[in-house]
Structure formats: structure tokens, C-alpha cells
Amino acid sequence: MRASAKYGAVAGLSSLVLASVAVAPAGGAAVIDAALHGTVVAAGRAAAAGIAFGRCPAVEKLPKSVQCGTVKVPLDYTDPSGRQIELTVSRVKASGKKAERQGAFVYNPGGPGASSMHFPLAAETPEWRRIAKAYDIVGYAPRGVGRSAPLSCQDPVDFLEAPTLAPTHPSASYKMERVAEAQAYAKGCADKAGATLRHYTSLNNARDLDVLRAALGEKKLTFMGASYGTYFGALYATMFPSHVRRMVFDSAVNPAPEQIWYRNNLDQSExxxxxxxxxxxxxxxxxxxxxxxxxxxxxxxxxxxxxxxxxxxxxxxxxxxxxxxxxxxxxxxxxxxxxxxxxxxxxxxxxxxxxxxxxxxPDPDGAKAAENGNAVYTAVECNDAPWPEDFSVWDLDNTLLAQRAPFETWDNAWMNLPCAFWPAPRQQPLDVRTEPRELPDTLILAAERDAATPYAGALELQRRLAGSVLITEEDAGTHGIGAGSNSCVNTYLEDYLLRGETPVRRASCAPHPEPDPVSLDRRAEQRKLPHTV
Structure with a gap:
């Protein structure tokens, strides 16, 4: 599964035993404290500098209505005065009256490896128009993505090599071919990125988000993360709860440390x-x-x-x-x-x-972006947590799982297998958790049959974030439901973002209608008719 789809949502990521995981040093509490200090230093600088928004570079392919700029963040937050990298940022200013403005609204669509640089275009859509009256709509490319200190692990042409096989029950010889490819891919990441490779992490994505908040001139953050964006959003809420104004988690990744990321991928395949x-x-x-x-x-x-x-x-x-x-x-x-x-x-x-x-x-024109997204996906997931380093563990777990879930299991395993041979140090996942009244009310949106981020993840996130409210689209499986086709879900989203209103604990919405191929065919025929006034 490619990173563009892996844990990524729309812009308007098992019960099997985890064994033989090699735990690499994470640096301990001293490193976390040093990185926190570095975030404070970087955020202070960003608040003073702001973002010089102006015409977007042509490479972004954005209209004049969208403004672009950059914000500097430390490559390594334990050394905030060391090497700086620039993250690209896009914005459409709030369309409402000055009295209606509630600040900046920042969105991340997931990945890891996805960009929201085009997200401000959503301001003109019916689903976002009322929210866009109250907020500056802000997108950005996280570290490693697009022009934000871009990461690459192989030649884009090789990445989109086609045609390829995808056996649901691979032979022993095919498995060994894929092991060799995974080893080569991990080495390619190390060769191209060098010592910077270890700095592409979810914790750093959360720290970057706080620097972006400060650069936008916001004392508190209003943020919506979809899919993988919910995970580093949850990390942000854990590390910077006093900086949260309103936060939406759309299609939540299971944030339990033991789930990151090996078990989450098994759950996803099932x-x-x-x-x-x-x-x-x-x-x-x-x-x-x-x-x-x-x-x-x-x-x-x-x-x-x-x-x-x-x-x-x-x-x-x-x-x-x-x-x-x-x-x-x-x-x-x-x-x-x-x-x-x-x-x-x-x-x-x-x-x-x-x-x-x-x-x-495959689209040759999209090869560079696809390879870049996959490189960031791999680096973040491999850096974030321990993974089994013995292929026999992967082989056993995925062979058993493929007996009842053959459609996605092995393809998912091959995508993540470079993590078995990863050359950079692994972190220990942060324990996502807030105490009562430590965090303002937050909103979790989840579809009951979502496959990319199974529903259990939303339940786990709600257990860990005190005061969070869960909105469930029952008996539906679309990934990323905020500002989508369900008006009930959208009402809860608007009530929260515009007025800070939520149900007491949980609420449910009936599923959106399934596609009707007959009506779709009729609409297609109608579009072919000449337009008359």
C-alpha cells in the first residue's frame, strides 16, 4: 500500500502476538526534556518572525486566492540553534467579517507523507464555507514532504516500476525477493538522508505543529488531523495540552504505545x-x-x-x-x-x-511526489517505534493473518518491511494520555467500518484523552468523514468548530447513502447535454 493511501484521508493509516521486537535506545527523559525546551525556543523565534505570506510559487499549482509562506523549525529539537529546515505553508484568509474571525484553522490529511498545501481550496466548497468565514484556512507540508526538506529513498522511476505481482499467498522464493528489496530500500534511505534520517518522526511533527501555531500568531491551536494526523495530533495534545483551543481527530489511529506501528498495520490488514x-x-x-x-x-x-x-x-x-x-x-x-x-x-x-x-x-508525472510520500511514510513509521527485526516473525504473523484476511495482508507487510532492517535509532512511543480538565473538549469522528483506521482506535483515543467526545457514523466505512457526505457528522463538526458545542460524551449518525450506479450514470448523461439558459 502506498503512503498516499496508507493512513491518509480525503482532503475536502491485531490480535496476533508481537514477538522478538528489538528495542533501541530512545534517549530517555533527558532527551524529551531537551526537545521540549527546544520547542519553546523555536516557537518563540517563530512568533517573533511570523510568516511572510505572499504569492505561491508556481510549483505549488495554486491560484492567486491562496497565499504561501514558510516557517523555520529545527531539524533537531535538542539543538534548537543548529540546522534549520523550512516548512511550506498555505493560507486563505477568513472570508467573514472581522468580528466573526476565530483565528487560524490548521489541517493535516495524514500519511505519514501527505501534504495539505492544497487544503485552503476547500474554503470555497459548501462543506467548509461556513467554517472558512470564521477561520483562516491553513495547509502545510510536514517535514520531509514536498518542498519541506524533502526526503527520498530511491529513484522515482524505480518506485513506480510496473507491472508487478501481488500474490496473496506468496512463495518462499518470492518472500526472499521482497526481503532483499526491503533491505535495499532501507539502505537507500540511509544513503540519501544520512544523519538527518532519524529526525523524521511523529514527535517532531507534533513539535513542528507548535512552532507553526506560534508563527501564525496563535496563542492556542485549532487543528484537525485526519487518519495519521490524529496520531501526532494526540501527541501534541499530550505534550502541549495548554496550547490546544479546539482539536478534531477524524478517523483515529489507535495511539496505544504497543500498537505503534507493527500491530496497527496487522489490524489494518484484517x-x-x-x-x-x-x-x-x-x-x-x-x-x-x-x-x-x-x-x-x-x-x-x-x-x-x-x-x-x-x-x-x-x-x-x-x-x-x-x-x-x-x-x-x-x-x-x-x-x-x-x-x-x-x-x-x-x-x-x-x-x-x-x-x-x-x-x-502508474502516473509518470506523479512519480516524484509518490516516491517522496512513501519515503516519509517509511521513515516516520520506522523511526517512531520498535519493529520485529527477524523476518520469521513477520512471516509467521502475516501467514496466519492471510489465511483469514488475504486481500491486503502481504501487500501491507511488504510496504512496511524496510522497518525490519532500519539503520536509524528507534524511539519508544509516547504514552498518549491527558488528565481530566487538562485539555479542552476535543472531538473524535469515526466510521464504524473504517478499514484504514479501525474503529477500536477511536475508542482507545477517547479513553486516553479526558473530556473527548466521539461521533460515530454507524455501519459505514469511508475513511475520513469530516466535511464529507454525511450532514449529521458535518453538523457536529460545525457546532464544535464554530461554537465549541459538543454532545456530553458520545453521539451517533446514520450512515450516508451508498453509491447508486444508476443515478450516477444518469448524472453523467446529464453532464453531456448542452447547457442552455
Whole structure:
């Protein structure tokens, strides 16, 4: 699974035993205290300097309505006067009257490795318009991402090599090939980044967020993190509770230290099996539209038939089983993908591979960004916590898991396997936790059947953040639900961000409607009609 999808949400990341984990020194409390002092120093400098917002560089591909700037942060917070790196920041100023303005609203879409530089464009959408009247809408590229001290581990062309295989039950020889690739990838990260590699961490992302807060001129932070953004948002709430004004956690990562990150990835793989079943059941209910099977099992057979054909002859020379899997993984994240993915499968079986090629073939123009996102994803997750260093542990855990959850298990394992051979020091995860009245009320949004960040993570985060309120979209699985298609969820989000109002403890929303392929086809036909006034 690529970092762009891994723990990333929309912009408007097991019960198996973890064994043989090698624990590397984290530096202890003295390092944490030194980094805290460094954050205070850096935030003070940033508050004095501010951000010189102006025209965005052409490379950002943003309209004139969006302003851009940079903020300096220390590479190493234990040495705040040492090397500085610049994070890119984007902004659209609040559109309402001066009396309506409530400050800056900062958003992170997850990853690790995702950027929110384009997020200010959301200010013009119906879902965000009222919030954008009250807040400056702020996006940024975290350290390592985009132009923010960019990280790379391999040639982007090699990263998007295609076609590839994606066996659900790999052979011993295939496993050894992937082990060698993981070792080479980890070495590539070390060779390209050198001594800076160890500084790409979730703790530093949280510290950077506090410096950004200060640079924006805010005494307290209003922040929304989606997916992985909920994890370093929770770290921020733990380290800087007095700096929080309002904070939204959309599709929460399980923050328990023992879950970061090996177990969370096992849990994710298991949850995707259920979401894959949801997609197949939906396609089966629309058999008259897609003709892929009247039962989920028949739909699975159609998928496997396409998979087998692509293994023999890749579509367009670039879409093999690996690219097919990556495209259909998106259907596990967002049910809005279901109609287009089902149609591509149906058209391929009828003899037209073009829709599948359009949706699944690698995009050469996006190779650099994709490789960069994956490099940051890998560095952050590998640096954040101990991982098993013996492949036999990965082999046993994933072999057992793949017996009941074959769809995503091994692909997820291969993506994370460089962490078994990681050359940089590992940290010990911070124990996310706040005491009663230490933190203002915070809002957690979660879909009950979310696969990328299973629902148990939202429950665990609520247990750890005193005073937090959980809004659940029942019997739904879209990843990232804030300002999405559920008006009930959006009402709770607006009530909180605009007025600070929340339910007492928990509340539920009915699921948003599933896609209707018939109505979608009708809308497509209507768009083809000439417009008349």
C-alpha cells in the first residue's frame, strides 16, 4: 500500500502476538526534556518572525486566492540553534467579517507523507464555507514532504516500476525477493538522508505543529488531523495540552504505545478484508448494472479472473496484478470509488481494458511526489517505534493473518518491511494520555467500518484523552468523514468548530447513502447535454 493511501484521508493509516521486537535506545527523559525546551525556543523565534505570506510559487499549482509562506523549525529539537529546515505553508484568509474571525484553522490529511498545501481550496466548497468565514484556512507540508526538506529513498522511476505481482499467498522464493528489496530500500534511505534520517518522526511533527501555531500568531491551536494526523495530533495534545483551543481527530489511529506501528498495520490488514467484502456485496446487489456476479463470491471470482489475465498479459503493458490491487484498495477507503472500479472491472471482462488502465496505470508525472510520500511514510513509521527485526516473525504473523484476511495482508507487510532492517535509532512511543480538565473538549469522528483506521482506535483515543467526545457514523466505512457526505457528522463538526458545542460524551449518525450506479450514470448523461439558459 502506498503512503498516499496508507493512513491518509480525503482532503475536502491485531490480535496476533508481537514477538522478538528489538528495542533501541530512545534517549530517555533527558532527551524529551531537551526537545521540549527546544520547542519553546523555536516557537518563540517563530512568533517573533511570523510568516511572510505572499504569492505561491508556481510549483505549488495554486491560484492567486491562496497565499504561501514558510516557517523555520529545527531539524533537531535538542539543538534548537543548529540546522534549520523550512516548512511550506498555505493560507486563505477568513472570508467573514472581522468580528466573526476565530483565528487560524490548521489541517493535516495524514500519511505519514501527505501534504495539505492544497487544503485552503476547500474554503470555497459548501462543506467548509461556513467554517472558512470564521477561520483562516491553513495547509502545510510536514517535514520531509514536498518542498519541506524533502526526503527520498530511491529513484522515482524505480518506485513506480510496473507491472508487478501481488500474490496473496506468496512463495518462499518470492518472500526472499521482497526481503532483499526491503533491505535495499532501507539502505537507500540511509544513503540519501544520512544523519538527518532519524529526525523524521511523529514527535517532531507534533513539535513542528507548535512552532507553526506560534508563527501564525496563535496563542492556542485549532487543528484537525485526519487518519495519521490524529496520531501526532494526540501527541501534541499530550505534550502541549495548554496550547490546544479546539482539536478534531477524524478517523483515529489507535495511539496505544504497543500498537505503534507493527500491530496497527496487522489490524489494518484484517479490517480491509471486511471492507473488501462490503464492496463485493454492493457490486453483487447491482448485478444488473455490472454483470460481475449476483453474490459476493461470484464478484470475487470475476476479480480473480481479471487478476489471472493481467498476470499473463498486463493491460497497456503497465497494469498487472499489483496495479489492479492498488486500484481496488482505494475501494476499501472510499465507497465513492465503488462505481468506477466496478465499471472498470466489467468493461475489462467485456474486452475494453481502457477504463482499468486509466484508473490503475502508474502516473509518470506523479512519480516524484509518490516516491517522496512513501519515503516519509517509511521513515516516520520506522523511526517512531520498535519493529520485529527477524523476518520469521513477520512471516509467521502475516501467514496466519492471510489465511483469514488475504486481500491486503502481504501487500501491507511488504510496504512496511524496510522497518525490519532500519539503520536509524528507534524511539519508544509516547504514552498518549491527558488528565481530566487538562485539555479542552476535543472531538473524535469515526466510521464504524473504517478499514484504514479501525474503529477500536477511536475508542482507545477517547479513553486516553479526558473530556473527548466521539461521533460515530454507524455501519459505514469511508475513511475520513469530516466535511464529507454525511450532514449529521458535518453538523457536529460545525457546532464544535464554530461554537465549541459538543454532545456530553458520545453521539451517533446514520450512515450516508451508498453509491447508486444508476443515478450516477444518469448524472453523467446529464453532464453531456448542452447547457442552455
Amino acid at each position: 479490517a480491509f478484508e471486511s471492507r473488501w467484502a462490503d464492496f463485493r456485496a454492493w457490486v453483487a446487489r447491482h448485478e444488473r448494472t455490472y454483470h460481475l456476479g449476483a453474490t459476493p463470491e461470484e464478484v470475487a471470482h470475476s476479480y480473480e479472473e481479471v487478476r489471472a489475465r493481467l498476470a499473463e498479459k498486463p493491460a497497456g503493458g503497465k497494469v498487472g496484478p499489483g496495479q489492479l490491487h492498488a486500484a481496488f484498495l482505494g475501494a476499501g477507503y472510499y465507497d465513492e470509488y465503488w462505481p468506477m472500479r466496478a465499471k472498470a472491472l466489467a468493461e475489462y471482462l467485456k474486452g475494453d481494458p481502457q477504463p482499468l488502465i486509466d484508473q490503475a496505470a
